[in-house]
Amino acid sequence: SCKLVLKSDAKPVIDPPRKLPFKLHNKVKEELGRMEQDGVIEKVNEPSEWVNSMVVTVKKSGSLRICLDPKNLNNNLMRSHYQLPTLSELRSELNGSTIFSTLDANSGFWIIPVDEESSKLLCFNTPFGRYRFERLPYGVS
Incomplete structure (x- = not known):
């Protein structure tokens, strides 16, 4: 699982909820239900020190x-540093390979669970209550 580590001087922030167009209310409620299922x-009822704004985007499919x-x-997060391989390093590793493939992981970040403490940092407000991510959401670095 993924563990998010705060900087020692981090101060909790509660971001205000963003306005949600009324025409999206039913779709957002359905999507939240699907994500919860x-x-x-997960629905949150206890107080949260960190609350992020929810962002809703409409895909081409609707x-x-x-x-x-x-x-x-x-x-406020401590970042782990990972050195990406250079093109020449990749070429040398792939030298002699004959079969390649690509994958487009639908909701790929959501396959990475976050630990309980990290989940508390990933709360967000909606018109239907507060939730927190139990899987790594898009946008967290």
């Missing part, structure tokens, strides 16, 4: 993507 999010705007959280 799939174990991606379905919704529910994300966070974790700008304030990202500014």
Whole structure:
């Protein structure tokens, strides 16, 4: 699972909820229900020190993507540093390979669970109550 680590001087931030167009209310409620049923999010009733804004985007298909705007959280996270391989390193590793494939992981981030404490940092407000992500959402660095 993924563990988010706060900087030692981090101060909790509660972002105000963003306005949601009325015409999206039913679709957002349905999508939140689906995400809750799939174990991606969980309803929150206890107080939260960190609350992010929910961002809703409409895909070309008409379905919704529910994300966070974790700008304030990202500014307070310790980041692990990973050096991406260079093109020449990749070429040398792939030398002699003959079969290649590509994957487009639908909701790919959601396959990564977050630990309990990290989940408390991933709360967000909706017109239907507060939720928290139990899986790594888009936008968290």
